[in-house]
Amino acid sequence: MALRDTSLPEPSGPVPAASGPAGTAPPLDPSDRGRLLAGAHHDPHALLGAHPVPGGIAFRALRPFARAVSVLVGGERHPLVSEGDGLFSGVLPLPSIPEYTLVVAYEDTEYEVHDPYRFRPALGEFDLHLIREGRHEQLWKALGAEPMSHQGVAGTRFAVWAPNARGVRVAGDFTYWDGTAFPMRSLGSSGVWELFLPGIGEGARYKFEITSQYGHRFLKADPMARLAEEPPNTASVVTASAYEWGDQEWMRHRGDTPVHEAPFSVYEVHLPSWRPGLTYRQLAEELPAYVRDLGFTHVELMPVAEHPYGPSWGYQVTSYYAPTARLGSPDDFRYLVDSLHRAGIGVIMDWVPAHFPKDDWALARFDGDPLYEPGDARRAEHPDWGTYTFDFARTEVRNFLVANAVYWCEEFHIDGLRVDAVASMLYLDYSRDSGQWEPNVYGGREDLAAMAFLQEMNATVYRRCPGVVTIAEESTAWGGVTRPTDTGGLGFGFKWNMGWMHDSLEYVSREPVHRAYHHHEMTFSMVYAYSENYVLPISHDEVVHGKRALVSKMPGDWWQRRANVRAYLAFMWAHPGKQLLFMGQEFAQGAEWSEKHGPEWWLLDDGYHSAGDHRGVRDLVRDLNARYRATPALWQRDTDPGGFRWVAVDAADDNVFAFLRFDAEGAPLLAVSNFSPVVRHDYRLDAGDDAGAWQEVLNTDAARYGGSDVINPGPVKPAEGSLRLTLPPLATVWLVPCVL
Secondary structure (H helix, E strand, O other), X not given: OOOOOOOOOOOOOOOXXXXXXXXXXXXXXXXXXXXXXXXXXXXHHHOOEEEEEOOEEEEEEEOOOOOEEEEEEOOEEEEOEEEEOOEEEEEEOOOOOOOOEEEEEOOOOEEEEOOHHHOOOOOOHHHHHHHHHOOOOOHHHOOEEEEEEXXXXXXXXXXXXXXXXXEEEEEEHHHOOOOOOOEOEEOHHHOEEEEEEEOOOXXXXXXXXXXXXXXXXXXXXXXXXXXXXXXXXXXXXXXOOOOOOOOHXXXXXXXXXXXXXXXXXXXXXXXXXXXXXXXXXXXXXXXHHHHHHXXXXXXXXXXXXXXXXXXXXXXXXXXXXXXXXXXXXXXXXXXXXHHHHHOOXXXXXXXXXXXXXXXXXOOOOOOOOOOOOOOOHHHHEEOOOOEEEOOOOOHHHHHHHHHHHHHHHHHOOOOEEEEOOHHHHHEOOOOOOOOOOOOOOOOOOEOHXXXXXXXXXXXXXXXXOOOOEEEEOOOOOOOOOOOOHHHOOOOOOEEEOHHHHHHHHHHHOOOHHHHHHHOHHHHOHHHHOOOOOEEEEEOHHHHOOOOOOHHHHOOOOHHHHHHHHHXXXXXXXXXXXXXXXXXXXXXOOOOOOOOOOOOOHHHHOOOOOOHHHHHHHHHHHHXXXXXXXXXXXHOOOOOOHHHEEEEEOOOHHHOEEEEEEEOOOOOEEEEEEEOOOOOEEEEEEOOOOOOOOEEEEEEOOOHHHOOOOOOOOOOEOOEOOEEEEEEOOOEEEEEEEOOO
């Protein structure tokens, strides 16, 4: 069986005939030989390659399945002697180690190849120092498979962190998945193993064959792989980027305005199902145009990193540095991000550092022992998801994750990271009963190592990547999630407001006759609205697993359900905080989301009898975004209590809410929501003296949205200190000052 060895181009002429056999080389120490052949030797370069010995230079090669191996020096070919088990050796009477190649003969062919064991380490001491310190912020450039030219020869440097292994070898499609020929060398206390393989380039599939300290041998995908095979295949793939970005203008100016003081409305997307069957490049032709037409400022992509199980939606990651190959190459993904940027749309990506799956070919017990996961079994397993948690106390693991956050921002120009399941990281007793967890050194339940990791990640990303924002999906009352790290906070830019989401959905899902008794569910959010910097999320989690789509949560008949959705969305867009809406909800699809078929686009088709109803909701979302972006009062002071004032906070019997928003100059917008199904004529509101007259600029009951078209057609002037409005049924109205 011949190895696919392509380390030299085809020779222009025949390989020289043998000019004379090499002399006999000193035999290997039996222990070294045994460990080398078993894949358990820490320094194969000391045994293989060329080394001075008494009488000349000894050459030794390990080429399983070869029938003969020769050394080619100065145009002369010298056969080596077989030592058995694929080892070939000999001594040439030379004063020093020459430039040489090997000629490896198999049953029916032979190749001239470079010897991997004549190359110095291709990983520098400074890289190793940073790895040991846990401060290599571009770790992907040091570990993994890096195509390069080394000592004048093209090939790929392989490097992997496996400190508990007795030996590591490279196996790939170029070795027919037998790792015997290519053992790696240990680079000392760093725990890194390294090997430069000449002739191996982009597209080669590979894994690391690891021998544990217990003698077990297994194949592992590269934790730092920048491309993985499309599932269900699991190999890592050598790759390098040749992409030329076209988003320089976007990158130059994305941080000009602090994100908290800028419009920020997010369209959440599951890429594989948004338009099923489309690749990254095909999505780049449709998604930017759609999102731009609707006026969202950002998209948020559910996890893009490679994952083996599609229905996990990407939340069980096996290759943290590889965009999923289901939709194309890493450069194809870059093209999608670039296209969104050139359309003026920011890109947020879901990132999952809380846990990873137990697949035996991936991170789990990577070198035969707990490595990425804690050694304490009580802390290693996530009780909810059947996965492993990361060992945040381990320097190298923190480095792996911090560098990964930086990687997506620097290599793919990602504008924001939404960090999944932060609460599960912060609490030692998360989903654990008494006796299943151990308190921290202060006797508390806070995971101090996870806190330190999140602080380091946020500080590093904000320092290295201007204009990037991090967002925590954190569902508890943990204090200081969005407070800067230098004042003891976790350092996130935003936090998902899960309390607002839960309370407000509880309210609107009730029949209007019962809403009076739950009025506080819509007002309580303002008690804590400025405790953190918030995003208001109507995410994928709220429209799956029996929770029903947004419109299907609403009470009443089809007209009332749509009216409730329209009123709720306008209330949400006016409420302090940024907005996030999951795909399909922008046109009120009635079915829960499924990754198998994605949004029900057919609801918008001309031939569908209710297409106009769904288009009306989508038209509203478009107008909400347009008016929102044009009205600084709705976003400029989201984190400033002075930017908000209640006008009607206790009108529980009427199901009415009214409040003012103010921009930095004090210009107001008045938002009034009537969550009852009746028209309220001459409804009196004390809007203060912020305007001499008010003009309706958005009404969710407008006919074009599918409403009953109860509107306030002209300017409304306060009389006797009150503003008298007509409130349409199940609707939200926005008004701004006008000149009579």
